[in-house]
Amino acid sequence: MLVFFFPANFVIASENTEIEYLLSYIAKSNCTFIRNGKDHQAKKASQHLRMKYEHVQGRIKTAEDFIDKIATRSSLTRKPYAIRCAETQMPADRWLTNVLASHRTSENSQQRGNTAQPKALPRLDFKK
Secondary structure, X not given: OOOOOOHHHHHHHHHHHHHHHHHHHHHHOOOEEEEOOXXXXXXXXXXXXXXXXXXXXXXXXXXXXXXXXXXXXXXXXXXXXXXXXXXXXXXXXXXXHHHHHHHHHHHHHHHOOOOOOOOOOOOOOOOO
């Protein structure tokens, strides 16, 4: 039996892990997802984005693709999505980019041997 090693497959798997992390993070957040001018609970927002992702999954290669092509705006109305946490609201793409950066920093820290456990929902900077 021959086994082939394709590094690109591992990159895609890693990216899918990051997309799953983003979807999970949204669902667990206490934030409100604003889609087409209407407020949606975080869990429903995550389900909606998962449905969109599953529909075009073959064309989404990276977590950045997911943010840009799935989680930034409505595919029907083209209206941008927003996230409101507490009293702060920001575009969904900026919020998710911050979440992804925080996640990657945490992952890199763990890989370097830092034994501190990351928080399930890291605090993000909501400065405009």
